[in-house]
Amino acid sequence: MPVEIDNKIYYRTAEVCREVGISRNTFFRWIREGVIQDVANVDRRGWRLFTEEDLARIKGEVNKIRPNAKIAIL
Secondary structure (H helix, E strand, C coil): CCEEECCEEEECHHHHHHHHCCCHHHHHHHHHHCCCCCCCEECCCCCEEECHHHHHHHHHHHCCCCCCCCCCCC
């Protein structure tokens, strides 16, 4: 469930993963590999807080189409 802090809505990692349709493992791998950038906001526990803009950016990455490098072009 999103949280409201200073009149702004934030989402936590599990909520973002559920919303965009990826696993937490994929999410953290994408951060490690630089596919998506980490967020700028964390709470006092160090948990990531995602804005609507962050969510839209990650959704955009999830919906990208790329060529399959394993198939040779004839």
